[in-house]
Amino acid sequence: MTDLRIAFANSALVGAIILLSGCATTQALSPEQCQAGNWKEIGYADGTVGRSGDFFGKHLQSCSQISGSTPNRMLWEEGRQEGLKEYCTELNAYKLGREGYAWQPVCPMENIEKLEEAYDQGRYYYLRQRDLEYLTTPYPWGYGGRFGRHGYGPYRYYSPFWYPY
Numbered sequence: 001m002t003d004l005r006i007a008f009a010n011s012a013l014v015g016a017i018i019l020l021s022g023c024a025t026t027q028a029l030s031p032e033q034c035q036a037g038n039w040k041e042i043g044y045a046d047g048t049v050g051r052s053g054d055f056f057g058k059h060l061q062s063c064s065q066i067s068g069s070t071p072n073r074m075l076w077e078e079g080r081q082e083g084l085k086e087y088c089t090e091l092n093a094y095k096l097g098r099e100g101y102a103w104q105p106v107c108p109m110e111n112i113e114k115l116e117e118a119y120d121q122g123r124y125y126y127l128r129q130r131d132l133e134y135l136t137t138p139y140p141w142g143y144g145g146r147f148g149r150h151g152y153g154p155y156r157y158y159s160p161f162w163y164p165y
Helices: 002-026 031-036 039-048 053-063 073-087 090-098 112-136
Strands: 155-158 161-164
Touching: 031 053, 039 073, 053 073, 090 112
Parallel strands: none
Antiparallel strands: 155 161
């Protein structure tokens, strides 16, 4: 139980770090980020959200117009590998599945079965919740509903009784 609390606290800390330092990496880098050149931190933020090594090309493209800024691939990759340690955890895989996000295939093959199993369990929970919300919505199929006169939904009105299709 204590390990789960620590893992949750660590994931919350990673989320805060992503929000503070990595939000700009979801799109093109700003000129200030390119000139500051903190490539290890940018790589770390990219790793914690599961970016692949090919994503460095986007940073190259966004920093190519700015004079005096040369992206450092080695520092970025070093930071990304550190970030992937946070991304490639069973708790994170479960959270991604439970929230309906896609799992990125960037983790080492060592524990991939456990990670995929955790993701599948979270995804199963997400799909069940989504389906349950759909079924408990008063008129998920639109106007008319179960008691409408137009015969929409799972029941149609024939004679004095409601019959399922």
